[in-house]
Amino acid sequence: MEVKAWERFWEKSWTDVWVKEGYQHGKDPLFHILYNNSLRNRHRTALIYYGTVITWDELRDQIMRAAGGLQKLGVEKGDRVYLGMQNCPQFVISYFAAHMLGAIVMAISPAYKEGEVNFVLNNSESKVMIIEESVVPVVNQIRTNIPSVKHIIVTSLEEYLPEDPYPAFPADPNGKGIECPGAIAWKDLIANEPLKKMADVDVNDVALLQYTSGTTGHPKGAMLTHLNLLNGAFVQAVQPYNTVDSVLVAVLPLFHITSMNDHMLAWAFGGNTMVLLARFDPETWMQAVERYQGTYSIVATPVVIAISNHPSFGKYDITSLHNFGIGGATLPQAVFNKYKDLGITLFEGYGMSETTATTAFNPNDAVKLGSIGLPVPQVDLRIADINDLNRDVAIGEEGELWVKTPSSGIGYWNDPEGSKETFLGDGWVRTGDIVKMDEDGYLYICGRLKEMIKSSAYSVFPAEVEEYMYAHPAILECCVIGTPHKVKGEEVKAFVVLKADWKGKITEAELIEWAKSQMAPYKYPRHIEFRDSLPKGNTGKIMRKVLKEEEAAKSAQK
Template sequence: MEKIWLKNWPEGVSTTLQYRLGKKPLHEYVKQNAKDTPHRTAYIYYGRQITCLEVEENSQKLANYLLEKGVKKGDRIGLFMQNCPQYIFSHYAIQKIGAIVCPLNPMYKASELEYLLNEMEAKAVISAQELYPNLEQIRAKVSTLEFIFTTNYADFLPSQPSLPIPDELKLTKVTPEGTLDLTKVFTRELKDYKNHQVNVSDDVGLMVFTSGTTGRPKGAMLTYENALFKTAASVHAQIVDDNDTWLAVMPLCHIAGMVMGVNIPVYTNTPCVLLTRFEPEATIQAIEKYKVTTWYSIAPINAGLLTYPGIQERDLSSLKINLATSFGIPVTEELSNKWKALTNGCLMFEAAYGLSETHTCDTFMPADKVVFGSCGIPTFETDIRILDLSTKEELPPGETGEITIKNPGVFKGYWKRPDATSETLKDGWVHTGDIGCISEEGYLYFKGRVKEMIKSSGYSVFPEDVEALLMEHPSIAQVAVIGVPDETRGETVKAFVVLKPDAVGSISEAEVVNWAKNHMAAYKYPRYVEFRDSLPATGAGKVLRRLLKEEKTTESKHA
């Protein structure tokens, strides 16, 4: 397709991407920042100001220690923490020695961790103290797991926090038996640098789990260049300058939260206010106190803050740009205008379209040419084609089909899944399984999903993953999972369950929901369970979720 979107490229933004410090891994940016501006504030954590030099030295101390523990280039290390400085240090420490960062959602329960750690063949995990009990239950079932670090978030709090802190930061420090205290590593003397050289274009530095088009989560292998490219593209598309201050409240374990909270502050060498998680009062105070200029959020957060008690008397006028994502509710012009009025001028618009396999942010919204309802235009060095679902031929503007993407952010493939890789990655193009179209003006519109992934509260939920977890229930013989519309979550999970004969009449649907609540992350467990005598299936026995989905859609239309 002709790059028709270039006619709407923002004024003052070059169409050629130039990297601030050149084409090299972001951990080299960490090192250069420490050399150029050692005392500049890199992160602010509830009042604790962490300098560029501290980020470099703490990540290097951990890198050295990991080498002493036998971690080699290419080894996979899980990060199982909420947002905290330790997450930042660990991310860059792992990449300094050529090992691979594997983010783990802090909402995961034991069964989910067991699957993922075995799938990635994890050598080590760095865990928050309060999350360790989930790991303790299954660590013996992961044969590759050699050691676990634990850390207490409060280890990096100031003596007098400047913002309200969540309960996790009030826990008394404990180092569970059989784990290593991560914070002790940061008190070690920094003697030397023993890093591995990495190939920025070819070496994998990050593995994020995604369903791709089908199945339980698979590890998408992302290179150092993938991360650098998408970070730089995101920054230069919005004309960030040295006077900007970022706010990171979205989970760093998610690819979008990682770009905004882990990568961009390092790439730009501008300060970032880091919160362990979103809480309204802490977020408002952070914007007021530290004069935050740029923030990434999801639409429900903004909608909620608009009705927060006393919000009209608060000073959010430092905000210039609020990149937001439509999760649960869309980023509409009405919502944007209300936010602009509250903040005295902050521009709020859809952040981007992207997926894990492309390190997200494949599009961006031109700040001077916002089109609500769209995902913006393709970013630097990006081609997007819309393919006919049947013929796979490229469609002209305005026609709806499968979104395919090609740019320097495209992943290398799925970890040890060549068949799944060949289904998704073809001649450098990612076949997303998403439905959309490109307008005559070059804006991408997302229409839905070919694949059966459920998007609940902004999280990706994979039906086969939930089904596998539900099958661990002793009373369940068969199960199928679909997404159903939900006004607050966008979609929520519904499970169709066939009970074992001896369980019929002895267990209720509500009891299955409660069991799932205790065995799965909060965004993932089914809110609805329906018992069935059987499930629709092919002659080969494969359950046809599509028929269940169509059935529920028909019921909704006739309700």
């Protein structure tokens, strides 16, 4: 079918903060821009890691030495290089060293287990692995099953720590003292002679395989080109009004597309300073923002909730944050107000692995709470009727979001069928997200197409129910799923974490009764389960999939 984009009427809502003329892409990939920034800003600070300061001069030297080391190991253009690390200087150095050779990066969570790592390595036929110590036990278990891997480089998160780290470093005993036979030490990799000549890379060459967790089956490797990374970096470097003096605080994992783009790629484009934190802890994050005068950070919504509820909230001065972005869940008004009282406006955005993260977000001087914001420059979209994909819905109606942008990937690695479902040709991507748009062009997430609950033939989107539930003052966190029902097909169930001062003061039945008054009969939760906490992934996002699996296991036992 021929896909026609909507008229970009939302451009009338762009504020003066945003660059409206878009970006003219040249022939230089992002790693060239990083290299040039390192020359211009050579004595300025590039990275801060728990107090260790790395200048742009020092960073360029280490990237080129790592690239020289990888070249010595036989890495060539098109080879896949697997990165399995939390946030640390080695991740950044490895990422751009691989690109200097024209290799394709795969950024994978170090929390992946044997089955996941085995699948991803064999699916991609990776040649080299660069991993932190905690991944060694996993690799040792599958060594005989990964024939494509020729070399493994092992590093420690503590290699770049100063004598007196600030904030305190979260030590991880996993993998310490465990040998990885035949592995190369990180210090030996960067002891090599620097790379003399960067690879001849076209911006349309594949730069990254970003494996998505997906809702079913094995992860899929979204193929993102150097042009995709360049455009994603431009959007997040320029639209939030970052400058060379900005200080980006990255605690969201860099292996996740949001942090990779919104922090690392934007930093490479802007030539500013990035503060790296290996793992999230509310007090550690606040200490880092205060000490290093962070101006910009992107986190998952549950993270800002956790920070605002921490006893030390208000103890540290975090008012330097003039750009504080969120996403992934509904933000309660009360939490928004807590930050507003400090002079910090939280702004929500939207993106996905297949579109190199950001395709929409709120201008921080024109935020609509509950909205994922306005489409950014150079984004075309349509909102399709889920019952008739040839029809566009009207303003205010719910439908599936389709987007076209220079950040849109080109397909899934070794998966033509999956590619056909999501990547429609001519740059169009089906997001699988159900949205609606208001008359000003602001978008609102209503749910995921695959997470939609069918109750008595009605379509119920979990995100909408959660938004209503968050209006109750007792609720700290909430996640909604569908549970099987013989007559209705599915019923709505909510998992709820109560605020400390509400525990023991309200029952599940009372909360259900309240919900009946807030939404239509087919939407309100018929079951509520109180939990002390909800399962969360590396980004802090609530893992709906885990709760659905738990419920499925319970049903199977009945």
